[in-house]
Amino acid sequence: MKDIFKVAIDGPSGAGKSTIAKAVAKNLGIDYVDTGAMYRAVGYKASSRGVSPEDREAVKHLMEDTDIDFADGDIILDGEIINDKIRTPEISKAASLYSAIPEVREKLVEIQRKMGMRKSVIMDGRDIGTNVFRDAEYKIFLTASAKERAERRFEELTAKGQKVDFDEVLRDIEKRDHDDMTRALNPLRKAEDAVEIDTTGLSIDEVIERVLKEIK
Template sequence: MEDMIRIAVDGPSGAGKSTIAKAVAQRLGIDYIDTGAMYRAIGYKMLKKGINVDDLEGIQRLLDTTEIDFSKGDIILDGQVINDLIRTPEISKQASSCSAVGIVREKLVDLQQKMGGAKSVVMDGRDIGTVVFPDAEYKFFITASPEERAKRRYNELIEKGQKVNYDQVLADITDRDHNDSTREITPLRKAEDAIEVDTTNMTIEEVIEYICKEMK
C-alpha cells in the first residue's frame, strides 16, 4: 500500500483528459478510471428509462439498481459494454445535467474513492483533485482553448460516422463549460496544487512526456 499512487487528471470537456490519462496509465502499468464515462453511463440509463433530472426518487431507484465497471478499456453498465453508446452530443448534455444532481455525485464519488483506495490509478474527471482525491500524490489540470477542444471533438465524432456540425459542437462545449463551472455541487475548478497543462498547441505525445517528466 505504501507504493500506491493516485494521479488526478482534471479539466474541461474535450481537453483530451481521457486520452492522456489512459496513455499515462498504460505507460505506468496501472489502472485508468474514466469518471466522465461513469456520469455518461448514468445519463444514458436515465434517458433510456425516461427519468428526468428533477425526479430524485426515480434517480435514486435507478442508482440502487445500477452497476458500473471497467474492464480492458471497456465501460460496462449493468453487464453491457456501452463505449460508443455514450459518446454522443446528447449524452454529453445529459451527463452534464445529471452530474449536478447531488445523489448522483455522492454515489459515483463513493465508487471512485473505493476504486482509488484499493490500487494505484490514473483517474480523470472534473473534481478528482478537489473532491475525490484531494490528497492525490499527483494532480494535473488539462485544458485547451474552446475552439481547439471543439475541433478535436468534431473530428472524433466524424471519424465515428456521426453527422455533426462544428458550430454546434463548439456551442455544446461552451454551454458545458458554463454548466460545469457554475453548478452548486463541486464545480469544475483547478486544485491549488495541480499542475496546469495547456494542450492547445501540443501533441498527445508531448503532453504525455510532460506529465511523466513532472512526476519524475
Template sequence: MDKVSIAIDGPAGAGKSTIAKKIAEAKKILYIDTGAMYRAITLKLLNNNVSLKNNEVILETLESTGIEFKEGSIYLDGINVDQEIRRPEINKNVSEVAAIPCVRKVLVNIQRKIAENNSVIMDGRDIGTRVLPFAKYKFFLTASVDERAKRRYIELKKNGYEQSYEEVAEEISKRDKMDTERKLDPLRKAEDAILVDTTGKTIDEVIDTIIEKIDTI
C-alpha cells in the same frame, strides 16, 4: 507498495481521457474514466426515459445499476457501452446529470473505494478538488475552445455521428459554463495542481510533460 493516486482534471475536450489512459499503460496502474461513469448513468436515464428532475427515480435507477471497467472499457449492467456513451445526445445531457447531488454522491463513493484498493490515474472535473483531494500528483489540463471543439468534432465524425463544428463548439461552451458554475463540486483547478495547456500540442508531448513531472516531483 503504497497506493499512488494521480488526478487529472479539465474541461471537455482537453484530452484527459486519451492522455490518462496512455499514462496508465506506461506506469502499469489502473485507469478510471470518471466522465465515462457519468456518461453511462446519463445513457441509462435517457434510455429509461427518466426525468432528470425526478431525484427519487434517479436514485432508484442508481441503486439497480452496475458500472465496471474491464481492460480499458466501461460496462453498464454487464454491457460494453464505449461507443454509446459518446453519442451527441449524451454530450448534451451529461453535464446536467453530473450536477445532480445523488448521482455525484454515489459515483464519488465508488471512485474513492477504487482508489483505496489500487494505484490509479483518474480523470474528470473534480478529482483533485473533491474525489481525491490527497492525490500525490494533480494535473489540470486545458485548451482553447476552438481546439477542443475541433478534437470533439473529429471524434464524432470518426464514430459516424453527423454534427457541425459550430454545433460542437457551442455545446463545448455550454458545458464549460455548466461545469464551472454548478453549485456542487464545480470544475476548477486544485491549488496544488500543475496546469498543462494542451493547445497545439500532440498527445505524446503532453504525456511526456506529465510523466516528467511525476518522475521528478
C-alpha cells in the same frame, strides 16, 4: 512512487483528458476509471430493473446495492463485465437522466474514493482533484485555447461524417466552459496543488510525455 497512488486529471471540455488518462494508465499499468461509463452502468442497471429516475426512493435502494469496478479495461457491474451492454444510445440517454440525481452522484463518488484507497487509479473529469480525490498524489490540470479545442471537436465530428459549423462548435465549447466554471456544485477550477499543462499546439504523444514526466 508509492505502491498505491491516485492521479487526478481535470480540465475543460476538449482538452484531451480521457485520451491522455487512458494512455497514461496503460503506461503505468494502473486502472483508468471512466466516470462516464459508471453513469452508463447505473443507467443500464436501472433500465434493466424498470426503476424510473422519478422514483427517488427506488433509485436510492438501487444504489445501496450497487458495486462498480474497473480491471484491465473492463467495467464490472455487480461482478458482471458489461462493456458492450452500456454503449447504446438508449443507455447513453438513461445515463444522462440518472447522473442528475444527487443520490447517484454521491454513491458513485463514494465508490470512486474506495477504489482509490485499495489500488492505484487515474481519473479525469471537472472536479477530480478539487472534490473526488482531494488527496491525490498527482494532480494535473489540462487545458488548451477554446479555438484549438473547438478545432479538435470539429475534426472529430467531421471524421464521423457529421455536418457541423465550426463557429457553432466554438460557441458550444465556450458555453460549456462558462457553465462548468460557474455551476454551484463543484465547479471546474484548477486545484491549488495541480500542475497546469497547456496542450495548445502539442501532439497527443507530447502531452502524454509531459504528464508522465510530472508523475515519474
